[in-house]
Amino acid sequence: MSSRDLAAHADAWDTYWRGTRENAAHQEGGPQEPVLEAFWATFFAAQLGARATLSLLDLACGHGAVTGHALKVSPALLSHCSDYSFNALQGVQQRYPSARCIAADAGNTPFADGAFDLVVSQFGVEYAGPEAVFEAARLVAPGGTLGLLLHLAGGAIYRECEHNRDTVRALRELDILSLARAAFDAGFALNAGTGSPEAFKAAERAFTPAVRGLEQLLQNRGAQSAGGLLQQLYQDIAHMYRRMSAYAPDDIRSWLDGMDLELTAYRGRMQSMLDAALSEQAIDAAIQRLAADGFTLRDLSRLRVSAEAQPAAWALVMQRG
Ligand SMILES: C[S@@+](CC[C@H](N)C(=O)[O-])C[C@H]1O[C@@H](n2cnc3c(N)ncnc32)[C@H](O)[C@@H]1O
Structure with a gap:
């Protein structure tokens, strides 16, 4: 994506996140869904249960919905939230004052290889293009875990x-x-x-x-x-x-x-x-490439939200060897 297109997309999200603070009528459904909450509750219980000192990165975090789930399980967790919308990060800072907020393009982050024990994203990283999943994986420390909820092409949210x-x-x-x-x-x-x-x-x-x-x-x-x-x-x-x-x-x-x-x-x-959503072929190809980079697949499932007949999201959990 050109830097001009990136700036235009960031502006569109900034307008949205400003709107959610100023006008509750513009809330878009999704992040508060019980099915998504249940996914993260299980994920963080498994990842954080006995280890409170891990570091977490929530990529394309919006208002930090995923970080909120993590902090419920482990309030002392060192959490980092990154998004390219300043309005989104302002919202995170208000909600979770202990979180460190970093403005960045999820496709090209400023973090070192293996900088975080847990790298997570909910309907976020895929907006930065097909390579952004691998950028997220680059940031996972050895033994650490990548946990993603991704838009599913042709699904209910789509x-x-x-x-x-x-x-x-x-x-x-x-x-x-x-x-x-x-x-x-x-x-x-x-x-x-x-x-x-x-x-x-x-x-x-x-x-x-x-x-x-x-x-x-x-x-x-x-x-x-x-x-x-x-x-x-x-x-x-x-x-x-x-x-x-x-x-x-x-x-x-x-x-x-x-x-x-x-x-x-x-x-x-x-x-x-719509552009961000991943097809079955795309998710399979991503898993294969991550496996070749030393990741092991822990979970791949299609999540249904509300009473929708169609699944809405891919849940992908991979652990770095
Ligand atoms: C659908 S929202 C999801 C937000 C949050 N993860 C949640 O579940 O509520 C998508 C988020 O991705 C962010 N985003 C989109 N493209 C991005 C990019 N290239 N780099 C960083 N953030 C991006 C948007 O600003 C927005 O906050």
């Missing part, structure tokens, strides 16, 4: 991401943000005495089908699809449009700009999840 990405794509096709902008501008101009009722009516006529299209999307795809963003867009636009005279034009424009960025970042994140 399909949900596809649905969400396509929902945002369909929303974009409505061009609702530019049409809203034109309608608000015409409304403000009318209120200020610089525009005509005809111009306002024309802008509103152009805007109405986009609003109907959004209602249709909400009906067909569900209020919670795309992380609740469509629902929020609909409610906010309706509220501001009804009470236009209570707002300054610049407030509306910056709200529209913010929503535009949010939608772009959201769609980017969905696409990056």
Whole structure:
């Protein structure tokens, strides 16, 4: 990935992690799933049970969900959290003040070979590209363990991401943000005495089908699809449009700009999840290469989350010889 693409992806995640602190409506499901929690509880009980002095690295840690599971089992554990989103690391520092936070690309970390007894990642390292699993493995000390939960291509989370990405794509096709902008501008101009009722009516006529299209999307795809963003867009636009005279034009424009960025970042994140997911062939090839590097396979399973029929994640545990 070019450094420009990397920066764009990091920005998209930074927007997300800022959003989760400022607006709980944008939480994306996954990390708190009982099945995932159970996986980590078992993993850390086995790894940390008798040995509290191990060092842990949680790669592409987000807000440190995995670190949280480890600290439950071993509160004195020396944990390191790494992510390329500063907002994510700020969240980790608030939650787990004892954790050492390091901003880094998971595909190219600053750590020495074998620097950690345990290297873990949950829906994280694979975002840094297919080689990042081997970068994670490079950091595992002799006798140490690599524990990964990875997106599974074609699985339940994968399909949900596809649905969400396509929902945002369909929303974009409505061009609702530019049409809203034109309608608000015409409304403000009318209120200020610089525009005509005809111009306002024309802008509103152009805007109405986009609003109907959004209602249709909400009906067909569900209020919670795309992380609740469509629902929020609909409610906010309706509220501001009804009470236009209570707002300054610049407030509306910056709200529209913010929503535009949010939608772009959201769609980017969905696409990056799809790109990151591993097929069965890819996971088999990774295991073979790690085995050739001296790792032994301890667990490979497909995890199901919620009541989904399809598995959602690969659980991979390998130990360095
Ligand atoms: C789906 S979130 C998972 C976060 C966390 N592991 C969890 O389970 O809650 C993916 C994380 O990977 C991070 N990420 C994506 N690409 C990365 C890269 N190349 N280097 C470092 N972090 C990356 C994002 O910032 C985000 O925090």
